Amino acid sequence: MATKLTQAFIDNVEQDGYFFDAKIEGLCFRKRGPSCSWYFRRTINGRRRExxxxxxxxxxxxxxxxxxxxxxxxxxxxxxxxxxKKEKHQPVDSLTVIS
Known part of the structure; x- marks a missing residue:
């Protein structure tokens, strides 16, 4: 369910979870413990991408x-x-073990 997000709400939210913006479809922020991050969700060919x-x-x-x-x-x-591009991992050519 979309919420009318405000900067004050974001700065003061205490409960963990995803909060979706009512103004911009797909925009949400996630609070998990002390960290809060912005995400954009979009569905393409029936698959959700974040x-x-x-x-x-x-x-x-x-x-x-x-x-x-x-x-x-x-x-x-x-x-x-x-x-x-975000999902790709660069292959590792060699590993150096430090003991």
Whole structure:
């Protein structure tokens, strides 16, 4: 359920959970313990994708809404490219063991 998010609400929320913005579809922030982060959710071909936008300490509500608006304007293909870049792990060529 979407909530009318305000900066004061974000700064003072005490309960853990996901809080969705009523103004920008897909924008939410998650509070888990002492940390709070912004996320953008989008469904493509029946699959939900979630991309982290950043910490609520670094990004205000206004900044998170601007980024969510930008992400919402991307085509499905452009969004998936960004999503896949975040998910890819670089292969490890060699490991150095320090003892």
């Amino acid at each position: 991309v982290g936008i950043g910490s609520t300490k670094r990004l205000s509500l206004v900044q998170a809404r601007a980024e969510a608006t930008r992400l919402k304007a991307l085509t499905d293909e452009e969004f998936l490219q960004r999503f896949e």
